[in-house]
Structures are given as C-alpha cells and as structure tokens.
Amino acid sequence: MIDLKDLTRRTWEQMLPAGDVDALIAVIDPDCINHDTPPGAAQGREGIRDTIAMLQAAFSDQHYEVHHVIEEGDMVVIHATLHARHTGPFMGIPPTGREIAFRSIHLVRYRDGREVETWAIQDRLGLRQQLGAIPERAAAS
C-alpha cells in the first residue's frame, strides 16, 4: 500500500525543486490529465518536462514549504509555497533577482501510485506583483 501523502510530500519537497524529471515521470501516469495546462500545451509526462524546464530556467534556490497535505480516497491535496530567487526570464518578465514566495494548491488523483488527474490553483497575481510586473496597488490607482 503506497502512502500517497508521503509520495505527494516527496514530490514537492524533493523532486520538483531538484528538477528531477525522471523521478517525476515515474509518478505520473502516461495518460495523466492536468486541468491547469493552457489549451494546446503538453499533458502528462511531456507537460512536466516543459514545466520543469521553465521553472528551472526562471528560478534558482527552489524550496517548497509544505503547509498541509490531506488525503481522502484516491485524492491528495497539497498546499505549498515555492520559495526561490528569480534569476531567469519568466513568462516574459526579465530576471529581477528578487526572492519570491509563490503559493499554490494542487489536487492530485492517484491510481496505482501514479498521478492520473491534477488540478492547480496558484497565486499568479501575487507572483507577478512580487516580480514588479503588476503595480502592488493597481486597484487603487
């Protein structure tokens, strides 16, 4: 019996910040559906390669602070903050050298110890504010 909470925690604490694509591919089902990808973007194992490449290019000193991991049935939900330094281009934003704290929640449905369906809700607004791409008080202007 695989401890899905432990697997999820290791995925975020170890595999993602290290950019360990081989380890990540081993926990992602070939047919995994990621509901967070933009239309046309790669799914599953190809998608994780693209995501890791993008994150590794943009952020150094990656470390995930895990706030909660919960489990019910085949679903695990993780609430975590990515701490890193913005040292490469990210979504058209040139490197700022700033420290970021990017909070996200991921829902992961597992089958036979592999991710088969994922959803992500991410504080993209907060991240862009931290990178200076959106004025902190845009709504006040």
Add this chain to the structure above:
Amino acid sequence: MNANKDLVRRWVDVFNRQDLDACSELAADAYVEHAIAPFGRQAPGRVNGPAHLRETAEWLVAQFPDVQMTIDELVADGEIVAARITSTGTNLGPLNGMMPPTGRTFTSQQSHWFRITDGKLAEHWANREDLVAMLQLGVIVPPGRPT
C-alpha cells in the same frame, strides 16, 4: 467528516444565498484568517469569526451582487477540508471598495481550506486565480495587448 464538508457547503451559501445570519452558526469566535484580499499585502490574522465572515460576504456582494461559488471538489481529512471552487460574478459595485465598477463578469478557480474545530470553521486559507479574474474584469491588461 461529512459534517465538516456540510459546514463548507453552508459557508458557500453565505455568499450564494447571501445568508448572512448563518455566519454566527458557522464560524468560531476565535478565527484565524490567512486569506489576503486581491492586491492586499497582509492577512487579517486573528479575528472574530462571525463578524469577519459577515464583513467578507458584504464586501464581496457589494462588488459582485450576483456572486456564485460552485463547489467542484471537497476533500476532507481530519480537521481540514479543502474545497476547489469555481467562482463567478458581475462587477456592479466599486471594485475592492474603491474602483468604479467595470460591469464585466469573471469566472475563476479558487481553493479554500478550512480547519474545523468543535463543529465550527476556525481557520481559513485561500488561493485564488485572481490574475484570471482581474484580466477578465479588465483591471489588468496583458503587456503588448492594444488598449
């Protein structure tokens, strides 16, 4: 466990049905709010639960009178319930309490986490796709797009 999920369903109804009287039944007096308002910088922290929930609902409904949250998933484990929610609303009141209403509608994903003690909501965290919402409302314009 199901009682905890039911509590979160009733929390959604505070907004959907503007059932403000339910606030005192749902939220513990000692409540910790970790959610930060859009463009906000700090979480409120320790607050009076019922009063805070009522103020939050009033603040949101004043901006989006037709606000509706749909629960897409509820996951419960111990004293924690996580909800994946689709939120939609039309901006007909001052946005964030200060900007002229845009009249536009947003639909975005949110996640709300609760710690539940003694049958009441006692702690709340939120992650929301506010960037998506603010783009749809026209408050933020992507770089390079003609204005």
